[in-house]
Amino acid sequence: MFNSTSLICKHGSAASAISLTAILALLTFPTVARAQTGSSNNSGGNKDQATPSAPVLLDGWGTPVTNALKPGEKPGPAPRHDISGTWEPARGPGDGIQAFGPRDMPSDGAPGHEPPYSALGLETYHSHKPLEGEERVLESLSNDPRNKCDPLGFPRADFYQVRHTQIMQDDHKVVILYEFEKRWRVIWIDGRELPKEIPEPRYYGYSVGKWVDDTTLLVDTIGTMPSEKVWLDEAGRPASDAILVEERFHRLDRNNMELTVTIDDPKMYAKPWVAMNKFPMRLQTPDYDVVEMMCIPSEEEQYYKDYGDPASGVDSKQSK
Amino acid sequence: MKPKFLMICALAGSLIVSVPLFAHHGNAAFDVGKRVTVKGTVTDWVWANPHCWLKFDVKDDKGNVAHWVAETNNAPDMIERGWSKNTFKPGDEVTVTVEPVKSGNPVGRVVAVVLPNGQNLGMSYLRK
Numbered sequence: 100m101f102n103s104t105s106l107i108c109k110h111g112s113a114a115s116a117i118s119l120t121a122i123l124a125l126l127t128f129p130t131v132a133r134a135q136t137g138s139s140n141n142s143g144g145n146k147d148q149a150t151p152s153a154p155v156l157l158d159g160w161g162t163p164v165t166n167a168l169k170p171g172e173k174p175g176p177a178p179r180h181d182i183s184g185t186w187e188p189a190r191g192p193g194d195g196i197q198a199f200g201p202r203d204m205p206s207d208g209a210p211g212h213e214p215p216y217s218a219l220g221l222e223t224y225h226s227h228k229p230l231e232g233e234e235r236v237l238e239s240l241s242n243d244p245r246n247k248c249d250p251l252g253f254p255r256a257d258f259y260q261v262r263h264t265q266i267m268q269d270d271h272k273v274v275i276l277y278e279f280e281k282r283w284r285v286i287w288i289d290g291r292e293l294p295k296e297i298p299e300p301r302y303y304g305y306s307v308g309k310w311v312d313d314t315t316l317l318v319d320t321i322g323t324m325p326s327e328k329v330w331l332d333e334a335g336r337p338a339s340d341a342i343l344v345e346e347r348f349h350r351l352d353r354n355n356m357e358l359t360v361t362i363d364d365p366k367m368y369a370k371p372w373v374a375m376n377k378f379p380m381r382l383q384t385p386d387y388d389v390v391e392m393m394c395i396p397s398e399e400e401q402y403y404k405d406y407g408d409p410a411s412g413v414d415s416k417q418s419k
Numbered sequence: 420m421k422p423k424f425l426m427i428c429a430l431a432g433s434l435i436v437s438v439p440l441f442a443h444h445g446n447a448a449f450d451v452g453k454r455v456t457v458k459g460t461v462t463d464w465v466w467a468n469p470h471c472w473l474k475f476d477v478k479d480d481k482g483n484v485a486h487w488v489a490e491t492n493n494a495p496d497m498i499e500r501g502w503s504k505n506t507f508k509p510g511d512e513v514t515v516t517v518e519p520v521k522s523g524n525p526v527g528r529v530v531a532v533v534l535p536n537g538q539n540l541g542m543s544y545l546r547k
Binding site: 155156157164190191192193230231235236237262278390392393394395398399401402405406409410411412 | 470472488493494522
């Protein structure tokens with residue numbers, strides 16, 4: 100342990116103390132963080148150090164990130180039957196996280212955002228204890244399978260933590276490499292049909308795709324896991340093993356693509372519904388190295404011991 | 420009460436409207452919108468899954484030490500914000516603004532920090 104210094108401010112004591120000086124201080128509070136390389140070796144308490152260099156965003160390889168388009172450059176036309184490349188949410192890194200559920204149907208209580216649950220769907224939804232959305236519970240009381248580092252599965256991979264997404268393809272298949280958890284799935288585009296009988300349920304199901312025009316790949320996926328294994332989203336909406344997920348990858352031009360996802364799950368929902376509508380993705384440079392991101396049980400355990408349980412005021416090992 | 424004290428407390432209160440939701444491990448335990456700013460000494464900076472967390476000690480006027488723990492976000496997200504595994508080391512004196520838990524325990528989510536060299540780190544992405 101190390102010596103600490105003084106307590107500055109206790110809970111909630113700020114409201115009556117706001118001053119013009121403080122507001123000015125707020126206005127000048129930097130919204131952009133430091134450079135990765137600028138202040139990584141600060142020594143404690145030394146206030147005479149030089150100001151760190153300007154912020155630089157680095158990729159997983161430690162290389163400064165550049166835009167795929169040069170300033171003033173316009174995207175070229177979309178290549179035919181090709182969605183390969185490294186894609187990222189076009190509206191910024193936070194756009195694909197979707198903590199409250201699918202971006203266009205978040206669990207926020209707003210009119211129109213409630214999926215058309217069946218009776219079983221609603222019952223299953225209420226049995227889930229998610230960390231986010233209308234049914235959220237305390238950190239250590241959640242029964243979300245992913246809390247134990249179980250795979251997100253599909254279609255949740257489309258509705259939570261959409262980050263840098265590497266897509267590779269040949270004449271037979273399209274392979275999607277997800278940044279979150281370093282998972283991948285194969286979409287067969289060789290003309291085969293979906294299996295008549297599912298050999299065995301898979302976390303990422305069985306997918307086939309076909310080009311409906313030069314720049315649109317329509318993908319159907321079935322054969323996913325039952326609802327106790329995979330949730331639809333972070334808010335605890337259910338997905339059953341009877342689900343048919345339709346993904347529409349539409350490449351607008353060389354640098355931009357939209358993803359639309361429709362859920363058809365007769366066990367959990369009374370009718371099909373669009374969970375994600377034209378979610379925009381932009382092309383990253385081909386040399387971009389994706390940061391490693393995995394769920395690691397030993398780190399998860401330490402997280403709950405150090406932080407999750409004190410935050411919730413409970414013991415997660417006893418409550419689950 | 421010292422002017423610096425007032426200013427920092429006011430700054431903490433003002434931050435209520437300026438920080439986006441960033442954590443994805445639930446809001447239920449937190450006093451959402453509330454801000455607390457403390458100055459302390461780093462004891463550990465855990466760069467890990469699912470979220471990174473900062474441990475630091477805060478001593479009050481009577482010499483009592485509170486062992487704080489505050490989470491940030493996951494490592495890739497923190498990289499997008501300009502943080503790194505080397506942002507802190509034990510012994511660093513830092514000022515930390517957190518969104519605290521409702522229970523009153525010294526636990527919260529990091530909203531912003533001031534490093535020993537005076538640099539501010541926040542939760543805004545470097546690139547939109």
